[in-house]
Each structure stands twice: as C-alpha cells, then as structure tokens.
Amino acid sequence: xxxxIRIGIAGYGNLGRGVESAVATNPDMTLVGVFTRxxxxxxxxxxxxxxxxxxxxxxxxxxxxxxxxxCGGSKSDLPEQGPELAxxxxxxxxxxxxxxxxxxxxxxxxxxxxxxxxxxxxxxxxPGLFSINRVYGEAILPVGETYTFWGRGVSxxxxxxxxxxxxxxxxxxxxxxxxxxxxxxxxxxRPTLTTRQKHVRExxxxxxxxxxxxxxxxxxxxxxxxxxxxxTAVHFVDADVLARDHAGMPHxxxxxxxxxxxxxxxxxxxxxxxxxxNPEFTASVLTAYARAVHRMNAAGQIGAQTVYDVxxxxxxxxxxxxxxxxxx
Amino acid sequence: xxxxIRIGIAGYGNLGRGVESAVATNPDMTLVGVFTRxxxxxxxxxxxxxxxxxxxxxxxxxxxxxxxxxCGGSKSDLPEQGPELAxxxxxxxxxxxxxxxxxxxxxxxxxxxxxxxxxxxxxxxxPGLFSINRVYGEAILPVGETYTFWGRGVSxxxxxxxxxxxxxxxxxxxxxxxxxxxxxxxxxxRPTLTTRQKHVRExxxxxxxxxxxxxxxxxxxxxxxxxxxxxTAVHFVDADVLARDHAGMPHxxxxxxxxxxxxxxxxxxxxxxxxxxNPEFTASVLTAYARAVHRMNAAGQIGAQTVYDVxxxxxxxxxxxxxxxxxx
Numbered sequence: 123x124x125x126x127i128r129i130g131i132a133g134y135g136n137l138g139r140g141v142e143s144a145v146a147t148n149p150d151m152t153l154v155g156v157f158t159r160x161x162x163x164x165x166x167x168x169x170x171x172x173x174x175x176x177x178x179x180x181x182x183x184x185x186x187x188x189x190x191x192x193c194g195g196s197k198s199d200l201p202e203q204g205p206e207l208a209x210x211x212x213x214x215x216x217x218x219x220x221x222x223x224x225x226x227x228x229x230x231x232x233x234x235x236x237x238x239x240x241x242x243x244x245x246x247x248x249p250g251l252f253s254i255n256r257v258y259g260e261a262i263l264p265v266g267e268t269y270t271f272w273g274r275g276v277s278x279x280x281x282x283x284x285x286x287x288x289x290x291x292x293x294x295x296x297x298x299x300x301x302x303x304x305x306x307x308x309x310x311x312r313p314t315l316t317t318r319q320k321h322v323r324e325x326x327x328x329x330x331x332x333x334x335x336x337x338x339x340x341x342x343x344x345x346x347x348x349x350x351x352x353x354t355a356v357h358f359v360d361a362d363v364l365a366r367d368h369a370g371m372p373h374x375x376x377x378x379x380x381x382x383x384x385x386x387x388x389x390x391x392x393x394x395x396x397x398x399x400n401p402e403f404t405a406s407v408l409t410a411y412a413r414a415v416h417r418m419n420a421a422g423q424i425g426a427q428t429v430y431d432v433x434x435x436x437x438x439x440x441x442x443x444x445x446x447x448x449x450x
Numbered sequence: 451x452x453x454x455i456r457i458g459i460a461g462y463g464n465l466g467r468g469v470e471s472a473v474a475t476n477p478d479m480t481l482v483g484v485f486t487r488x489x490x491x492x493x494x495x496x497x498x499x500x501x502x503x504x505x506x507x508x509x510x511x512x513x514x515x516x517x518x519x520x521c522g523g524s525k526s527d528l529p530e531q532g533p534e535l536a537x538x539x540x541x542x543x544x545x546x547x548x549x550x551x552x553x554x555x556x557x558x559x560x561x562x563x564x565x566x567x568x569x570x571x572x573x574x575x576x577p578g579l580f581s582i583n584r585v586y587g588e589a590i591l592p593v594g595e596t597y598t599f600w601g602r603g604v605s606x607x608x609x610x611x612x613x614x615x616x617x618x619x620x621x622x623x624x625x626x627x628x629x630x631x632x633x634x635x636x637x638x639x640r641p642t643l644t645t646r647q648k649h650v651r652e653x654x655x656x657x658x659x660x661x662x663x664x665x666x667x668x669x670x671x672x673x674x675x676x677x678x679x680x681x682t683a684v685h686f687v688d689a690d691v692l693a694r695d696h697a698g699m700p701h702x703x704x705x706x707x708x709x710x711x712x713x714x715x716x717x718x719x720x721x722x723x724x725x726x727x728n729p730e731f732t733a734s735v736l737t738a739y740a741r742a743v744h745r746m747n748a749a750g751q752i753g754a755q756t757v758y759d760v761x762x763x764x765x766x767x768x769x770x771x772x773x774x775x776x777x778x
Binding site: 139143144148220223224244249251254256257258310383384385387388389390391392393394395396397399405406407410413428429430432433435439442445446447449450 | 467468471472475476548551552555572577579581582584585586588589590591592593636638698711712713715716717718719720721722723724725726727730731733734735738741756757758759760761762763765766767770771773774775777778
C-alpha cells in the first residue's frame, strides 16, 4: 500500500473529536493535527498524540494535509469555510441544510475546480448514507414511494423549546419514529404519511422547585408548532437520572423504499441506523469519505462532489481485486 | 434528455421476463427485443409489443442495442456468454457464483476492454446491493463485524432434497433468518455465528398416497448436510394449498454491520430486503445498472466493472443537479 493518507481536522467540537477517534481506527490514515479557532493552548486533545494548531496555521499546512475534514456547523461555519478552504485543500464536510445544498455546492465547486482540489460536501448519514439509499431505492423501484424516518434521537431545537417552559429546570427531547407508521410502511401498502404522522415525541423533564407537573405537561404538549400536532409523552425525572441516562447522543432512523414490480409483486427495501453516538458515527462516515476524496483527487476528479458521485469501492482501504474476491 | 437507452435481453426465463417488465417502467429506456436460444416462433412474450429474436440475430444488432442484459444462469450460460458478448455489446449480468467472481471478472474484462465495451458483472442483490452494504459497513465502522442473513426465501436445492424423500409427493423449502440470531446481532453484542446458527428451515410437504407423516418428517429433519444441523419445521399441506400459497418466488435477507466508535459507542447499520418476487427484483436492479453502464461507456469507463465501481448517481434517470436538490 502507498503512503498513509494525511488527515487534518478543521474545528474541534463533538464532530472533530469523532474524526480524531475514527482516524485512529484506520491504519492507512495518519492525523496531522487539529486546527481550532480557540487558543490552542486552552485545548486538550482527546488522544495523547494529537497536535493542536491555531486556525491561522492552516496556512502553511497545504502540502502536509491530503484531506482536510471540516467539522464546523452548517449554519455559519461551513458557508464561509467550505468555499475558502476548498481553494486550498481537498475537503470533506457535513453541510446538512438540505434546502441550501445546491447553493453551497456551487459556492464550493468554483474555487475547488480552479485550484484542482476535490471537495466532498454534505456527507454523514442524512444527508449522506440516507441520501444514497433514497437514490438506489428510486432507481431500482421506479414505481413506489420512499419514506424517511428519523430517531430515536435527541432534537436540540425541541429540547431547547421544552427548557423555555416555565417550571422546567432541565430537559431532553427525543424524536422517535412512530411504530404504527413503520409497520404500515413495511407492509408494502404505501400509505400517504406526513412527517408529523411518522414521528412521536418523548420528553424527559426535571421540574423546577415548586413547579406543578400537570401545568408543565400541558404547556409542553400544547406548544404550537413544536408539539401540538404530535403524540408527545412527558416523563418527569430527577436531575441525577437526566444526567445518568440522557446525556448521550444516540440517533438513527430508517429509509424505506416500497414499490411494485411486474405482476404487482411488492418489494420493500429498508435501511436503518441505530447509533449509540450520532457525532461519532457521522465522523466515521466523513473519515471513510476522506479516503475516497484522496483517491478521486489523484484520479483527476476535481470540484465539488457529493456521495452520489463516489463509487462505493473508493471508501474501502481494500483494493478492487480484494473487494471482488472477499466481499462481492 | 437525450435519446432513450436501447436495451436488449439475452435469455428469456424468469429473469428475462423481469427485465422486460422493468424496462417498461423506466421512461428513459426502450426494449429492442428478447434474444432466445429457443425457436422464437415458440416463445410468446409477456408484453404485447416485445419482439422475439433467435440467438443468432444478436449478430447484426450490435449497433441497435446500447446495453445487453444477460439473463442466463451462472452455472453454464454466463461463463460462456459473458466473455463472448462483452466483446460485442455493453453488458450487465447477475453472475452469482461468489467464489468464481475473480476468474469471471478477468474472463470478461479482456474482451470488453479490447472492444471498448463496458461489462458490469455480478449485480442483483447478492452479489449486488448486499455487497455494497458490506463495503460501506466495513469502511465506515472498521472495528466491527458484518452479518449477512438470507431469507425468507425458497431454496431450490433444499426443495429438491425434500422431494426425493420417499413418501413426499411435492414440497417447497424456505430458508429463514433465525429471529434469535437477528435479535442478538441487532443488540450490538457482535456474537460469533455460523451460517447454520443464523438460519432455520421450513418445509411445506404434500404426502404421497399412504405415506406416514411421522416417518417422512423424521427422514427430512435428520437428512445429513441438508437439515440435520438446522432447526427444521415440517408442515403437511394438501396439493391445492401448496399450489395456492407456495408457488411464488419471495426472498430477501439482511446485511447488518455492528461496530464500535470512539468511547465504546455501539453503532448498528442494517439493510434488509423483503421481496415479493426474487427474479423481478433482481431484474429491476440489472435494469437500473444498465443505465449506469450506458453512461460509464459514454464516459470512457470500459472493461469489466462491479457495483463497487459505480457511483450511485449513475443509476438514476435524474441529473446530478436534480439529485442534489431533491434527494440529498
């Protein structure tokens, strides 16, 4: 095998720490270091060997980093960093504002192409692995419907909304697929379901001193937009239980394609994720795609790319011949 | 959109009929016709507009067929036809003898490459979609195990074995994933399981006149190699029930990747198929890959290819920009 793939991490939150761990489990990769906008002296890396650099040190590392994995957020970090860094590095990011992907793709494509760089945008699991399954499903079963369900996972926006309710000291909100809706979709009947019909909500709430549980529950379940049209369960727990059982970042979901072929035969394709840690799994996807980006750039496939442009074999450290012999 | 993709079908059994139906559901494709080794005058096509040609008529259709879908069997048809036809057409096939794939790849690659043709081998669902999921799973979660389960589906070899038991007038045997084994794998514990531990067997048997059910049952469940090490259920039914309920060709299965990331977080990725008709679904996969082959050949990607070499977006009739906007 050729020299190791040299990875850089731009941004060091949960996602960046996940990439740091993931690189360590891929023997064909080596971590150049973490680039942070904080004062590097204040950042203690998760793994002892990890070097921490300031953001400005990205300048000067262009020739030492084969692929830079951008671990900033989609709201304000990536729209600025993505186009700028794609002019200087091969990049991978998890830009996940679905409605703005075409605009972001264009903004990254021009500088990457001009510089001969490859920039894989919007990977992870949704957008990412779920998107791939939506395309395979629709292409293989053109007569059918695709259903995406999310959860069980923490919704940050909904957790924040619960925390703003008077009488709530702390709270975590989970979005769950509706078991009834999934069963209906799996049966192959192709029901028409809204996002609201497909999901239910579950809140774990620590009451503030003297707060009335019934009043708090009613305030939550009737909250417009957030909860009023969903089935919502509210569980009151004490602060210790919340800290012990609800500090993790599980997530997951389902993509189901249900279609008919020929003589009305029902065909159901289901892809599902059950994730102990959402950021660590997303980071693992980004890391595997970094390998593909390195190869695509070497093969002259430059500009902005998405998971739709990446042949599956490029993600694996194994050679094409090895994949054919061992996994096909 | 450009001109329609002109598809030919070589071999007209269950799989060929499935491709005929699948092409009809893809508006960007048109069927040139079916090529059969039987006397074409004796073959009645499933759809009224389908033209039926003799095998010799393949010569002379090279310029009228963009992609020829090979619908012969892996045992004797494809090893001969694959290399020969890849020298004259772009092809797609479902060669599924896993152990001989490297040899078949080499046999098809040389003539296809010499002729500037693209030959996608070994697609369908296993090898095919399951293979893709094995690679994605292993690349994304390098610390983990992959589990493939097959069924519920008819096993031809095991059905034949049951039919040879004295006292059996007719029979169908299904292979099923073991519910216990799937539950254990889904839990993320990563058990070590043999193929035998992962599957159970179910037989529907019509007794011959005067046969003793207990004797027949015992002969089946103790049959060496086929049944003795499996949990096997034997159900006796009458001939009408067998014809009514067990004449279909359902199949399916699961690919589960179970791995750990970072701080020991468990991540489980599951892909499953629940197929009303195995040949029709396989045919739908081959047909979608014919679109990819047409594009790959136009882009100069020649020689033998596998599903690992095909970027997901190439399977869709939608443009890359449309995929990014609608499905990413």
